[in-house]
Amino acid sequence: MRKGFLSVLATVALVAVASSAFAADAAPEVISTIAWAASLGMAIAAAGCGIAQGLAVKAACEGTARNPEASGKITVTMLIGLALIESLAIYALVVNLILLFANPFVG
């Protein structure tokens, strides 16, 4: 049982590590620009998303503190709002994934 589990882990790790680099056939300056763009874009998106979700949680906490009986509905509304705000950061993530892994201008 334990040996089987360890062998499965090792197999998956080997499959994961036996990968070549992505976007390796681009010129070095293109690679560095892609790296800058992806990291800065995702960082700014994450910052905006963090502030917005913080405001949402703040409002939910205050609403629950005011009216503990409504905490169920407030929590559901808060979770939905958080998911919608998160989707804006996800759009930035999708653009980064396209830049890194499916770049139409490279290769």
Place this chain on the structure above:
Amino acid sequence: MAGNLHPIFIVEEVVKAIGLVGAHGQSLIPGQVLHAWVVMGVLIVLGILATKKLSLIPKGLQNFFELLIESLENFVVANMGEDGRKVFPVLATLFIFILFSNYEGLVPGLDAPTANINTTLAMAVFVFVYYQYWGFKLHGFHYIHHFTGPVPWLAPLIFPIEVIGHFARMLSLSLRLFGNIKGEEIVLVLLFMLAPVVSTVPIYFLFMLLKVIQALVFFMLSMLYLKGAFEEAH
């Protein structure tokens, strides 16, 4: 996938073993279609099992499904009014399908069909066509008044903006679901490469919750768009 990882998917290997192999060694039936079939199979089997011996006092699988459907229906009716019962089956199907598809990504050897932009875009286009259909069916030609805004002399300005907004709903629905599920997959794989068990097990449970929330958000946004198509224009 991240890097040039070549994950091994059971269903694709089965199809390749049968012989449906394309030019580059990939299976001719795309991976997301196969995994969607797996979800469909699981749901059909669960449905048959749950309704084999319908009893007035439910227990077991029938109880679980009655709880799920009842809470979804109450939610839809509470938000949309009694008209919600007409569109409730479609919405509940969307929710259950997306939920099970997301969870399929967590099973080793299988992949989530919603981690592919094709599946999510297909569902988003369907939701778009569906609520436009209900709008035209209920209001006839006056459905255009949904897009023209509050005052008639602003209509030429507001109409293109509203149309673009409605098309953007398709895009946002599909991208939200796809980006979330694909991102969760990539995070799991990367964390697995960094610290195999210690970091992935807690993240696994967090992502189980997040996948439920994503299915819920898709379901709720579809319900809100349908509500917008049902109600009278201002």
